[in-house]
Amino acid sequence: MTIKICAEAFDPWQEIQSYQNSVSAMVGKFGATSIFIGTMRDFNEGDAVKGMTLEHYPGMTEKQLEKIVAEALNRWSVIEVLVVHRVGDILPSEPIVVVAVWTSHRGDAFDASRYIMEALKSKAPFWKKELLKSEAERWVVKNTGGYL
Amino acid sequence: MSIKVRYFSSLKESIGRSEDDLELAGLLTVDLIWRAANPDKALPENCLAAVNMEYVELHSLVKDGDEVAFFPPVTGG
Numbered sequence: 361m362t363i364k365i366c367a368e369a370f371d372p373w374q375e376i377q378s379y380q381n382s383v384s385a386m387v388g389k390f391g392a393t394s395i396f397i398g399t400m401r402d403f404n405e406g407d408a409v410k411g412m413t414l415e416h417y418p419g420m421t422e423k424q425l426e427k428i429v430a431e432a433l434n435r436w437s438v439i440e441v442l443v444v445h446r447v448g449d450i451l452p453s454e455p456i457v458v459v460a461v462w463t464s465h466r467g468d469a470f471d472a473s474r475y476i477m478e479a480l481k482s483k484a485p486f487w488k489k490e491l492l493k494s495e496a497e498r499w500v501v502k503n504t505g506g507y508l
Numbered sequence: 509m510s511i512k513v514r515y516f517s518s519l520k521e522s523i524g525r526s527e528d529d530l531e532l533a534g535l536l537t538v539d540l541i542w543r544a545a546n547p548d549k550a551l552p553e554n555c556l557a558a559v560n561m562e563y564v565e566l567h568s569l570v571k572d573g574d575e576v577a578f579f580p581p582v583t584g585g
Contacts, residue, residue, distance in 0.1 A: 398585050414584065415516060415517055416584070417514075417516055417558075417561070417577065417579070419561050420558060420561035420577070423561045423562070424561075445584065445585075456584075456585065457584070457585050477585060480584060480585050481582075481584065481585040482582065483563070483582065484582060484584050484585070485516065485558075485579060485582050485584075486582055486583065486584025486585070487516060487517035487518070487579070487580065487582060487583050487584070488583045488584070489517075499517060499518040499580070499583075500583040501580075501581070501583070502581050502583065503581075503582075503583050503584075503585065
């Protein structure tokens with residue numbers, strides 16, 4: 361299981377591929393991989409957005425993500441998990457988050473990845489501040505509704 | 509006892525500080541820590557609290573050396 365907080369832009373596909381290649385213990389064992397990638401939009405709540413800063417609470421963010429992943433491992437039959445989350449200054453079209461889950465069968469992969477993503481949205485201490493095209497700045501007040 | 513208090517996101521901006529180091533005595537809860545650090549400002553209603561990087565309720569007790577954090581609802585992902 362790996363959790364990464366990235367201060368620089370990353371390529372989600374490369375992260376997933378290199379992680380899958382690096383864990384020799386799962387070679388031949390997984391039959392399903394569920395991947396969620398969250399990407400920054402250039403609009404929100406009717407306004408054009410040209411940038412964003414993602415703040416986090418170093419230490420607590422990792423701790424909460426570890427608890428979330430541990431709970432997913434407890435609930436479903438999961439072989440491997442990779443969570444990558446961006447912090448710092450972000451531009452539209454750059455990836456914000458990756459959740460990749462490797463399992464034997466698809467049901468566990470879908471369910472565990474959805475759980476991890478939804479729990480991340482409600483519990484992991486990250487905060488978004490948007491820079492609008494109008495140059496105004498605003499904190500995102502709450503995430504859109506989820507499934508938990 | 510010594511308590512480190514940390515603030516994040518819009519709460520940090522609105523109070524103008526990212527942290528406080530408090531020296532306090534007695535039996536203290538998280539909401540009393542807020543009041544000691546911010547006597548002139550009520551904790552915004554929807555704010556969350558953590559002690560040593562775990563979520564807690566505002567009535568939770570704190571002890572010497574704890575790190576108490578206050579922040580608005582999270583918006584990652």
